[in-house]
Amino acid sequence: MHAFDVLGDPVRRRILELLADGERSAGEVGAVVQEEFGISQPAVSQHLRVLRDNGFARVRADGVRRLYAVETEPLQEVNRWLERFWSQRLDALGTELARGKRADRLRTPAPQHEGAP
Amino acid sequence: MHAFDVLGDPVRRRILELLADGERSAGEVGAVVQEEFGISQPAVSQHLRVLRDNGFARVRADGVRRLYAVETEPLQEVNRWLERFWSQRLDALGTELARGKRADRLRTPAPQHEGAP
DNA sequence: CAATCGTATCACTCACTGCTTATATAAGCG
DNA sequence: CGCTTATATAAGCAGTGAGTGATACGATTG
Numbered sequence: 001m002h003a004f005d006v007l008g009d010p011v012r013r014r015i016l017e018l019l020a021d022g023e024r025s026a027g028e029v030g031a032v033v034q035e036e037f038g039i040s041q042p043a044v045s046q047h048l049r050v051l052r053d054n055g056f057a058r059v060r061a062d063g064v065r066r067l068y069a070v071e072t073e074p075l076q077e078v079n080r081w082l083e084r085f086w087s088q089r090l091d092a093l094g095t096e097l098a099r100g101k102r103a104d105r106l107r108t109p110a111p112q113h114e115g116a117p
Numbered sequence: 118m119h120a121f122d123v124l125g126d127p128v129r130r131r132i133l134e135l136l137a138d139g140e141r142s143a144g145e146v147g148a149v150v151q152e153e154f155g156i157s158q159p160a161v162s163q164h165l166r167v168l169r170d171n172g173f174a175r176v177r178a179d180g181v182r183r184l185y186a187v188e189t190e191p192l193q194e195v196n197r198w199l200e201r202f203w204s205q206r207l208d209a210l211g212t213e214l215a216r217g218k219r220a221d222r223l224r225t226p227a228p229q230h231e232g233a234p
Numbered sequence: 235c236a237a238t239c240g241t242a243t244c245a246c247t248c249a250c251t252g253c254t255t256a257t258a259t260a261a262g263c264g
Numbered sequence: 265c266g267c268t269t270a271t272a273t274a275a276g277c278a279g280t281g282a283g284t285g286a287t288a289c290g291a292t293t294g
Binding site for chain 2 (some may be wrong): 002004005007008010013017020021022055070072075078079081082085086088089092093
């Protein structure tokens with residue numbers, strides 16, 4: 001499952017926001033999320049599993065409780081994708097400007113077709 | 118459809134990468150994507166539609182061709198979400214460090230809310 | 235105008251994802 | 265020990281989204 005797929009779900013995004021504040025037990029997360037989204041405990045547990053399985057969160061046992069904490073690697077991968085995108089785009093804009101200016105003088109700027117009859 | 122859902126699809130991510138280099142016709146995009154993913158022309162067209170409908174791309178007619186260009190707003194929204202996340206997380210780490218050292222001795226368990234009967 | 239190109243839309247299928255209920259497991263407590 | 269609490273897993277069902285083939289349609293060309 002790709003990082004963006006994991007983030008596609010609003011419940012999972014919310015869980016990550018909660019975990020961003022620091023370690024939380026499954027129950028604490030569940031309380032908030034069940035309240036806000038009106039879903040069941042197993043549903044939340046399944047979302048937590050997805051986050052675990054995809055490296056977005058790590059778990060630690062504390063007695064009966066399971067303490068979840070956010071794991072940043074996949075998020076950073078997303079960041080990297082975005083950064084590549086932006087820089088690629090800026091490069092393109094740059095060369096287009098550089099080339100475009102000259103081209104403007106050589107070519108008829110408007111590639112318009114003849115007027116309607 | 119949320120921005121993250123749009124980005125969830127690998128084909129759409131690829132299309133955006135292609136458009137990041139500058140304006141491209143639907144056919145050019147299609148050629149690459151059909152080749153790389155082994156999907157049909159309508160499939161690509163539908164992805165382009167999703168990108169359009171969600172503000173990730175704008176179209177411009179040029180004769181028979183449709184020229185697509187990337188539109189940055191939704192991507193920036195994603196960026197903003199991530200930035201909020203990182204800064205929230207850094208804040209949490211900060212206060213946890215500041216408080217945590219002392220708290221470790223007092224062992225203040227997680228904030229508990231009143232139970233619903 | 236007919237033929238054709240480039241692209242979009244339609245109608246449909248299929249796989250997957252997320253939800254629910256029911257149940258399992260494991261820790262803590264009387 | 266058996267009851268309760270905290271959490272996870274299992275099985276089944278419904279909605280959704282991505283794919284396909286067929287088709288529509290506007291622009292272009294002979």
